[in-house]
Amino acid sequence: MTPRERFLAKTQPGPGDCLDWIGAFSGNGYGYFWLDGKSIGAHCAALILIGGIELGPGDTVDHVVCRRTVCVNDDHMEVVTRSENTKRGNYARVDPFASRREGEDVWTR
Secondary structure (H helix, E strand, O other), X not given: OOHHHHHHOOEEEOOOOOEEEOOOEOOOOOEXXXXXXXXXXXXXXXXXXXOOOOXXXXXXXXXXXXXXXXXXXXXXXXXXXXHHHHHHHHOOOOOOOOEEOOOOOOEEO
């Protein structure tokens, strides 16, 4: 089984067009995945394995569409600096299992 196949086996459809991680989780609410001999965030693995994006040493992944930490849809994420991710996070403290209604700024669970 390829790393991509192993990764996708640990996902399921979520609300809207989210792809929810159902594999292992860390204490901070983010999933993690074993890739190339190390444990990395499932959202980072999604960008690498599905999005084909290389992450550099200073790169951080931000959930910009749904803001759900369980979502691993690579289209919902953007690579940003840690500083930018922190700034954005201060304005978007939401329930990690909540979802945003299409076209609205209303969060539901």
